[in-house]
Amino acid sequence: MKLDFSSYPVIDHHSHPWSKDTKEITKELYISIMNMGGLSSKEARDPENVAHAEFTPMGRQILHLLAKFLGCSSDLTSVIEARNKSSRGDYRRYCEELFKDANIEGLFVDDGYSEVSVASSLAKREFEDFENISPVPIRRVARIEPRFQSAVDDSKDFEDFVSRFDDSIEYAVRNQKAIAFKSIIAYRSGLHIDKPEEEAVRRDYAISKATRIRDVKHIRDWYARRVISKCPELGTAFHAHCGFGDVDVVFDKCNPSQLYDLLKDQETWKTKIFLIHGGYPFSQEAAFFANALKNVYVDLSEMIPFASIPGAMEKTLQILDLAPPARVVFGSDGIVIPEVHWAGAKIGRQVLENTLAKFVETGVYDEDESHTAAKMILAENARRIYKPW
Numbered sequence: 309m310k311l312d313f314s315s316y317p318v319i320d321h322h323s324h325p326w327s328k329d330t331k332e333i334t335k336e337l338y339i340s341i342m343n344m345g346g347l348s349s350k351e352a353r354d355p356e357n358v359a360h361a362e363f364t365p366m367g368r369q370i371l372h373l374l375a376k377f378l379g380c381s382s383d384l385t386s387v388i389e390a391r392n393k394s395s396r397g398d399y400r401r402y403c404e405e406l407f408k409d410a411n412i413e414g415l416f417v418d419d420g421y422s423e424v425s426v427a428s429s430l431a432k433r434e435f436e437d438f439e440n441i442s443p444v445p446i447r448r449v450a451r452i453e454p455r456f457q458s459a460v461d462d463s464k465d466f467e468d469f470v471s472r473f474d475d476s477i478e479y480a481v482r483n484q485k486a487i488a489f490k491s492i493i494a495y496r497s498g499l500h501i502d503k504p505e506e507e508a509v510r511r512d513y514a515i516s517k518a519t520r521i522r523d524v525k526h527i528r529d530w531y532a533r534r535v536i537s538k539c540p541e542l543g544t545a546f547h548a549h550c551g552f553g554d555v556d557v558v559f560d561k562c563n564p565s566q567l568y569d570l571l572k573d574q575e576t577w578k579t580k581i582f583l584i585h586g587g588y589p590f591s592q593e594a595a596f597f598a599n600a601l602k603n604v605y606v607d608l609s610e611m612i613p614f615a616s617i618p619g620a621m622e623k624t625l626q627i628l629d630l631a632p633p634a635r636v637v638f639g640s641d642g643i644v645i646p647e648v649h650w651a652g653a654k655i656g657r658q659v660l661e662n663t664l665a666k667f668v669e670t671g672v673y674d675e676d677e678s679h680t681a682a683k684m685i686l687a688e689n690a691r692r693i694y695k696p697w
């Protein structure tokens with residue numbers, strides 16, 4: 309059974325900006341982003357790290373696709389040389405060609421960066437700068453944690469903090485065209501989001517003001533719930549990073565199963581909540597919520613293209629095993645260079661073709677239904693839910 313979804317456009321539900329300084333790239337830069345969390349530029353020059361990182365499934369599968377696109381052999385040196393030859397003249401045009409090749413309609417872009425550590429791999433990049441270089445329309449997904457930290461840093465007391473935080477959330481929608489909020493609480497105090505008492509939240513405010521530490525659970529649980537409760541009136545969705553990511557994720561509290569108390573609480577049911585990265589590798593837990601709760605959705609980013617293609621097929625099968633296709637969206641977690649977004653779209657279609665073929669072979673869907681499901685996942689769900697353009 310061979311399905312072909314190559315003509316269906318893609319909306320990338322979760323991605324990050326690249327910068328115009330990537331007009332030309334080095335082998336070290338390429339290697340440094342081909343694993344989860346990336347390597348620092350110093351680590352990427354260490355020959356031992358290079359020897360290991362050069363052969364990640366992600367690195368190889370993108371090189372093979374690029375070799376085909378650029379018409380060169382698939383070794384790292386040839387691909388980087390051919391890429392720079394094509395991109396150094398008119399970078400925007402090169403990006404346009406890439407995006408046309410992968411039929412990418414638009415990107416939802418997480419404007420976040422690390423608010424607690426400058427050493428983090430995600431540098432601050434202005435969304436507005438990216439708007440000028442992106443070859444397709446983009447929409448902002450506003451990261452909550454930097455807005456929380458600024459409200460703490462700039463406030464004179466707790467009441468002032470609450471009003472600054474609320475203002476920053478409303479400002480993101482009214483003045484910065486945010487279509488969703490994203491929390492990386494899985495990197496701060498973990499996904500088990502409670503209902504904290506006010507006294508505990510005030511205590512955490514004082515600790516955060518004095519230390520800016522990551523682990524102030526009560527006030528983080530408070531801001532997550534506060535934003536979720538505001539989403540319906542603001543017309544936005546809520547995105548939660550779930551599952552693996554950089555090594556500083558709170559490893560024992562990043563499984564989406566930790567969201568059970570929050571998600572079963574009816575106070576959250578009016579908000580569309582997206583489990584980002586399909587909860588990778590905890591795909592079945594994410595899929596359960598998207599099956600059981602009609603406001604919960606799963607996003608396929610990061611595992612496509614950061615995991616291998618066969619691995620992503622297995623996880624996508626687990627997701628579609630339970631989650632209705634109307635509650636699954638494609639995403640790439642594309643980062644640093646546009647080739648990750650491009651490869652994500654191409655690999656995403658390939659993964660869906662192979663996964664949905666199994667559904668057709670076994671009589672779950674007929675062929676038409678598999679095409680309907682693919683179109684929904686690749687772009688139609690995002691278009692219907694967000695009406696982004």
Ligand SMILES: [Zn+2]
Nearest residue numbers: 322323418641
């Ligand atoms: Zn991301």
